[in-house]
Amino acid sequence: MTAPPEETRPVTRLMRIEALAARGALALLRRLGPVRASNAGGALCRAIGPRLPVSRVADANLRLAMPDLDAPARRAIIRAVWDNLGRTVGEFPHLPALPENPASGPGWDVVGAEHLAAQVARGGPVIFMSGHIGNWEMLPPGVARHGLPFASFYRAAGNPLVDGMIRALREAAMGPAAGGAPVPMFAKGARGARGALAHIARGGRLGMLIDQKMNDGIEATLFGHPAMTAPALAAMALRYRCPVIPGYVERLGPARLRIHVEPPLALPDSGDRQADILALTQAVNDRLEQWVRARPGTWLWLHRRWPRSAYTPRS
Template identity: 70%
Template sequence: MTAAPSTRPATRQMHLEAAFVRGLLAIFRRIGPVRASNLGGFLCRMVGPRLPVSRIADANLRMAMPELDATMRRRVIVDMWDNIGRNAGEFPHLATLPRNPGSGPGWDVVGEEYLTAQAERGGPTIFVSGHIGNWEMLPPAVARYGLPFSSFYRAPNNPLVDRILCDLRDAAMGQPVPLFAKGAKGARSALGHILKGGHLGMLVDQKMNDGVAARFFGLPAMTAGAMAAMAVKLRCPVIPGYVERLGPARLRIHVHPPLDLPDSGNRSQDQMDLTQMVNDWIEGTIRPHPGSWLWLHRRWNVHLPKKKPKK
């Protein structure tokens, strides 16, 4: 994916981290998508729930889904880590996973008529989703319908690892696409891309401190406002979608019809209404299968546990 190269010199630790990532990806690639998914899931199930960051997931679940008891929350957290590990194991196989409506490794699409119709219609499009299932499969799958989309992007701290991941994403997409840094400058570049008839994909389920005060799971949650601002201003389609995990390296892309854009004449209110509409849709997607979502973000405007200071 096209991104600005880092100007930071690579340290010895960065080289070691990159070597570890390359080695792990080589193992995943060698053993095939199903066994790689199973291995990644196993490793993360064993390690992830014991990491301090899992306390954030538990606190989030206490707030967002208070109906879950401690045993249920632990199950969700284990499922979440299993999904994270499977995503990692499947990552080097995204370029070769077949479109397969049957069983076994591959992916299929529910709602492909909305992608086909938009490709025939042409013009700018905004795709919205969240960190649900194997979210990395969404861009390459949509690209197969002639709708390759750019994304907002936060690079890893290690530029060598960043390059490895970007090369894998380019291979999965079948072509390089521009990426936009999160923030005001990136938003301006993304708007220019949309104005030229481009397509933009946005994962809008993370906290954005300079966003708008919408609600998520009934709680105040600062939410990125760029998606709604662009959609309301340009009246371009906003198409929700997410990736459901059916099994090891077995994925289903769900594409929903374009949202009905608010048009009250009050642009600020319309933007707020659209932002809330998307938050509600993401929440409704997460609730039936909470273990498919990434609960590790500090998503809500409340105090969450911090890492214990080292003695």
């Protein structure tokens, strides 16, 4: 998995200290094993996360998106969000070794594997869509092990030393499933979008997490409120008429994960390109909302997803 060229960033003394701490944390997580590492990450984040200011963003999001929840219910969800995030970090270095279809204990399985098999048989370009749900880091290696390694978008960490560690962990998670060939990663932004479009045009496979705000996106709705959403997925899928396969990761327990793969979304074809892009973008948001409503404690509510005006009470 090769990251896009980045501007050379000077490595400062603080960055080296951060990298040393990160290496130590990774070494500890590896020694703990997948279950204890998941439990430790979850416990640490449960204890600290709800006290951080960013948890107020999560509370505001929940008030907006799920207004029927009372304060104790929102607090429980926020605590679960931090628990899931901590477990996701704790499990990260163990993903390459997690077995598929274990009889018990840590590992992962796939529901809807027939949709992956159908895409393998069909061949050609495909876009996998998901969100920051459960342990989303399991999606690329899990799908790759079913014969469909896919490219993805990439935002480099601010510390290049830590960034290198993250990329190495992702490469290790893919392992031999990628067939030894590098899997492209595209920088977020206009340049990366052009690279991803060319990749799809060549018959490539692309994965996209579609649940973050994009200020210069298009206005679709999410949980009944306007939400600026990136139109790139819809634009690429409609231009090349390639399948859009939804999927997400359900957490069953410590380092025990289930990948849900759903049938491809219907591609609109009204003859009005902009209307079709909006319709497919809305379908993507609707599918995300369905997943989140089913398991609200496993979605990353910590970023401000809606415009600021949506959070302002109306008189």
